[in-house]
Amino acid sequence: MTLATDLMNIALIIAFAVIALAQVLSMVRLVLGPTTGDRILALDTMVINALGLVxxxxxxxxxxxxxxxxxxxxxxxxVSTVALARFVLRGDIIE
Structure with a gap:
């Protein structure tokens, strides 16, 4: 293996670890979030982290x-973030 592939593998391992840590921290915010807005933001962040993992x-x-x-x-x-935020603000999704 060349130096470039070794560096790429190391970078991928570090990226996986960092995004996995971010996913865990977002899950902590989802559970401990004092307000509904914090929980919606944590869910949106978890979607973005899952996107990064994929x-x-x-x-x-x-x-x-x-x-x-x-x-x-x-x-x-x-779409799910917009629908959840709309439900929290207005009480319904479809008018």
């Missing part, structure tokens, strides 16, 4: 389908 999986395995999956996760995360 992209890292695609990079590490060299499979392009993970990038399409990440787009689906991003769209579903955005």
């Amino acid at each position: 992209v890292l999986m695609g990079i590490s395995q060299g499979v392009q389908i993970y990038f399409e999956v990440s787009l689906l996760i991003a769209m579903l995360g955005f």
